[in-house]
Amino acid sequence: MVNRLGRTSLYVFLAVCGFMTVFPILNILAVSFSSSRAIISGEVSLWPVEFNAQAYVQLIRDGQLLAALKNTVIITAAGTALHMLATTPAAYTLSKKRLRGRAFFTFVVLFSMLFGTGLIPLFLLMKQLQLLDSYWAIWLPGLVSAYNLFVMKSFFEGMPAELEESATIDGATDLSIFFRLTLPLSKPILAAISLFYAVALWNTYSNALYFITDSRLLPVTVKLYQMLQMPIDSLLSGAEGASYIQPEGLKAAAIILTVAPILLVYPFLQKHFVKGVLLGSVKG
Incomplete structure (x- = not known):
């Protein structure tokens, strides 16, 4: 009882x-x-009242939010690929005990995790490298996440050493072992870390706000912030049509369009997300 x-x-x-x-x-x-x-x-609570989709129609006709969504898709897709290309080899290399200077390189990564770069030095660096108003200003500062690297490193360390030894006896090189043996067995952790990076890039805000001034390159998070803070009429090119729609309805539609893609993708990757994190966090 x-x-x-x-x-x-x-x-x-x-x-x-x-x-x-x-x-x-x-x-x-x-x-x-x-x-x-x-x-x-104030009649709306959990169910639409006097159902209509004019807010979405107006946003689609205006095109600014869709352009920002396209920018975010580019930032997320290309950025995730770049992050994984940098993180995966680094984590695999640091997982090998025979690596000379392994403790030093691990400490360097850990140090970057504990102490971050200041905003002003980072801005000056991006300016000196002429990366302002480009997506590289979003990708490069966080190209390798220390947390994601350590999770993936822990996963690689938990793989049986006998697999690599047997492949070496058969004449496989280090690159062959990495691409033909390690990566196919690492799909759960690769999916999990990819999801980490993709969500972070989809929600990127600070770097885009600081380093991108060209309105044609702004991601949807910054565009959404502008729509929530400024009058709708000043943001939508079709202000004539927007005058017949309550601004709160337009803002709500913009929020839904912003979060819907990542919410639709996440359920399909959830099993890899949970399994990958558990495998990467606990050494067997």
């Missing part, structure tokens, strides 16, 4: 926490599909 009561209380508590987490998203979704009259009168 006590166990059943405790289990029921736990379920109720988790249900309340889940509802509190989902409620803001459902509310914003409902506002984005509601009429201006319903939004002004």
Whole structure:
């Protein structure tokens, strides 16, 4: 009886926490599909009132948010590939005990994890390298995440050494072992770290705000911030059509368009995400 009561209380508590987490998203979704009259009168809660999709139509016609979404897709896709190309070989190399200076290089990576670069030196460096107003200013400062590198390094260290030894006896080179043996067996951790990088790049804000001034290159996070802070009429080129739509509805639609892609992709990678993190965090 006590166990059943405790289990029921736990379920109720988790249900309340889940509802509190989902409620803001459902509310914003409902506002984005509601009429201006319903939004002004405060009738919208969890379900659209006087359903219409004019806010989405106006945003699509205007094109600015879609252009920012395209920029974010480019930043995320290319950036994730660059980050993985840099992190994976580095983690694999540091996982080998025969590497000379392994302790020193590991300390250097750990030091960068504990002490970050100041904003002003980083800005001056980007300016000196002529990387301002380019996506490289977003990619290069965090090309290798120390945390992700250590998680992947731990995964590689947990792989059986006998596999590499047998491949070496068969005449395989280090590159052959890495590409033909290690990487095929590392799909869970590769998917997990790729997801880490992709989410971080999709949500990138500070670097884009500091290093990119060209409005044609802005990611969707900065564009969304501008839409939330400034009058809609000053941001949408189709201000004539926007005058018939409640600004809160346009802002809600912009938020949904921003978060929807990553929310749709995450469930398909969730199993790799959980498995990869567990395998990379606990050495077997």
